[in-house]
Amino acid sequence: MKPHEFKQAAAASQNAGTGIERHRVIVVGTGFSGLCMGVKLRENGEDDFVLLERAGDVGGTWRDNTYPGCACDVESHLYSFSFEPNPNWSRMYAPQPEIYAYLKHVATKYDLLRHIRFHANITSSRYDEARKVWIVKAEDGRVFEADVLVSGMGGLSNPSIPDIKGMDTFEGTTFHSATWRHDYDLTGKRVAVIGSGASAIQFVPAIAPLVDHLTYFQRTPPWVVPKMDRPIKPEEKADFAANPWRQKIARTKLYWTLEARFLAFKFKPEWMNLVAKVGKHKIAQAVKDPALRAKLTPDYTPGCKRLLISNNYYPALARTNVDVVTDGIQEITARGVRTKDGQEHQVDAIIFGTGFKVQDPIPPKAVFGKGGADLAEVWKQGAEAYMGMSVAGFPNFFMLMGPNTGLGHNSMVFMIESQAHYIVEAIKTMKERRIKALEVKPQAQQRFVDDVQADLKKTVWNSGCKSWYLDDKGRNTTLWPGFTFAYRLKTRRFNLSPYNTERA
Numbered sequence: 001m002k003p004h005e006f007k008q009a010a011a012a013s014q015n016a017g018t019g020i021e022r023h024r025v026i027v028v029g030t031g032f033s034g035l036c037m038g039v040k041l042r043e044n045g046e047d048d049f050v051l052l053e054r055a056g057d058v059g060g061t062w063r064d065n066t067y068p069g070c071a072c073d074v075e076s077h078l079y080s081f082s083f084e085p086n087p088n089w090s091r092m093y094a095p096q097p098e099i100y101a102y103l104k105h106v107a108t109k110y111d112l113l114r115h116i117r118f119h120a121n122i123t124s125s126r127y128d129e130a131r132k133v134w135i136v137k138a139e140d141g142r143v144f145e146a147d148v149l150v151s152g153m154g155g156l157s158n159p160s161i162p163d164i165k166g167m168d169t170f171e172g173t174t175f176h177s178a179t180w181r182h183d184y185d186l187t188g189k190r191v192a193v194i195g196s197g198a199s200a201i202q203f204v205p206a207i208a209p210l211v212d213h214l215t216y217f218q219r220t221p222p223w224v225v226p227k228m229d230r231p232i233k234p235e236e237k238a239d240f241a242a243n244p245w246r247q248k249i250a251r252t253k254l255y256w257t258l259e260a261r262f263l264a265f266k267f268k269p270e271w272m273n274l275v276a277k278v279g280k281h282k283i284a285q286a287v288k289d290p291a292l293r294a295k296l297t298p299d300y301t302p303g304c305k306r307l308l309i310s311n312n313y314y315p316a317l318a319r320t321n322v323d324v325v326t327d328g329i330q331e332i333t334a335r336g337v338r339t340k341d342g343q344e345h346q347v348d349a350i351i352f353g354t355g356f357k358v359q360d361p362i363p364p365k366a367v368f369g370k371g372g373a374d375l376a377e378v379w380k381q382g383a384e385a386y387m388g389m390s391v392a393g394f395p396n397f398f399m400l401m402g403p404n405t406g407l408g409h410n411s412m413v414f415m416i417e418s419q420a421h422y423i424v425e426a427i428k429t430m431k432e433r434r435i436k437a438l439e440v441k442p443q444a445q446q447r448f449v450d451d452v453q454a455d456l457k458k459t460v461w462n463s464g465c466k467s468w469y470l471d472d473k474g475r476n477t478t479l480w481p482g483f484t485f486a487y488r489l490k491t492r493r494f495n496l497s498p499y500n501t502e503r504a
Helices: 003-014 032-043 096-109 200-207 234-242 244-260 262-267 269-286 290-296 313-317 412-432 442-456 484-490
Strands: 020-028 049-052 122-128 133-138 143-151 173-176 190-194 213-217 322-325 329-332 336-339 344-346 349-352 397-399 435-440 499-503
Touching: 020 032, 020 133, 032 049, 032 096, 032 412, 049 143, 143 412, 190 200, 190 336, 200 213, 200 313, 213 336, 234 244, 244 262, 262 269, 269 290, 269 313, 290 313, 290 322, 313 322, 397 412, 412 435, 412 484, 435 442
Parallel strands: 020 049, 020 143, 143 397, 173 349, 190 213, 190 349, 213 322
Antiparallel strands: 122 133, 133 143, 329 336, 336 344, 435 499
């Protein structure tokens, strides 16, 4: 769809009136999760659904994150839907504009646009126990009702900005990498970057040559290994377009290569010593200053925090106009950042590369279940759900990319497709058996959560470092502790036995 057509659809959706819109299914979000859910619903003959999108376009995190150097860290042929291969990726690892364009293409090709209500920023979703329906209210006054509510709000949707003393006193420009200020020219500026995660290792090399000076505040160094990236040759694209089965084989090879990495994450952590050797070698190659080399060398097992890939990160930090500061930040002043050693680092702009609120995927007062229970309150001791999708006390409510279904070793799109299939099967079962309310049993949820947490204790992700995988109590509520094919098998068929039901 052309840009002006998207704008027309968005305008029509925004002006659709403020009456109650009734549907069988409401899906929140139009990133990979929401679009996949929409495709699977239509594929299974369910046409009475709506996709609610807070922005004016589809794409989720790939629409919002437009910072310089933004790209995927899973190879393109795997980081895409199995039902919609793209033979025209320009590189092995697709840059953000291509992934964004791909998602817009999916929305158009699978006729999802007519189901989308743009600018529908949800203020609350409440389960009506008497009527067995979900009532969803948008900021602009629109109200939606449905039998089933599916959250496709990804973990990388709400930027996390640390609460640092003096934030409001800074006289320069501040922004998060997810809300990049393209109108602010960094050329010749003194720039502070706070945060050293997956976004920072992409945008720091992109802006370092432009700025006068870059002060990089690093709390914990990441393990960074080479990115096996290259342009995809025109003849390769033509071959994949003419012979889709060859692209499918390439995708399958990629999948099993990444899946094999899980052996090291769980069963053979000593294999991570090889990753450490590779990482240290790349640091030694790019960084000649022993003091800087020491700052950049992690002291934890690779994989405990997210393993990052880049070919230009270490060379960027070795530049003469870049300083890596590891002293903790004490406060932000009118002119810059003061560290705990008392030094004030004067800058013109502060960029936060501090990631997202992964541990708080559902904001407070957003989802209310039986008895008016706020999901954020229910999750106060840590997010948990049966199969990462269903929560006791919240009938007819499902999540995509919910607790403990994130990955540290493979493509999230594989997990999303597994979940969308499972939820569609649940909706079909409800229809066939005239089930009005479907709610996971608390004991079934607890068994699942206990098994997951027991499995996680054996993995490298729980080996002692502090990472965004863990909540503030040190509990891993983010990652799936097994092979992705094992999750696919668990979600292949919908089983009613773990659920309580109320029939029509």
